[in-house]
Amino acid sequence: MNNWMPHNKCIIHSSQFSVRDIGDRFDSGVLMYVLLCFSCLICFSSSFYCFPGNTALTYACAGGFLDVVKVLLKEGANIEDHNENGHTPLMEAASAGHVEVARVLLEYGAGINTHSNEFKESALTLACYKEVARLLLDSGAQVNMPADSFESPLTLAACGGHVELAALLIERGANLEEVNDEGYTPLMEAAREGHEEMVALLLAQGIHSGHGSQSCVELYFMIPV
Known part of the structure; x- marks a missing residue:
């Protein structure tokens, strides 16, 4: 381990190694062994962090x-630690689409509507995967944008062209006319990005295409090809 010189390091009893590096190279059993058997009860509290601000649980x-x-949760890892991006472990699991990991975190009481400080992201706004989003919604995630947020889950899904996710959010009552911090609705964002299938889905909900100073059709045809 002393020969590894990863970009992100954990300092444990004067030795340095990367939790992510170990996870990438070996199976979870090896990672648990390293964390727990070598007196590596790291990152269980806010005083022990892996640079840049990620805990073992986050990784x-x-x-x-x-x-x-x-194992980490059973041993008392802090489930609400935020990394330098303001993301909690649940946000990281949701962002990567790890449904079962997210389920376990929720069972341990992870804050489902916790938001990052700077960009006001939540686990749901970070979830680009339908099944993770379904789990979060079933567990009480807010489908619409809180007052202090920049983007709603539907706006982000529309911008990214995630049609199945958008359909799920609409099914759960997402506000189709919600305006983000730039003044755009989900339909306008989909049009700006050229997501034809997404535009069709949103128009099928009865949305008027002329919302705002430019119609969505105009925005669509402004996109360079």
């Missing part, structure tokens, strides 16, 4: 190492 959630996540 395990981002990597989808379910067994590791369970």
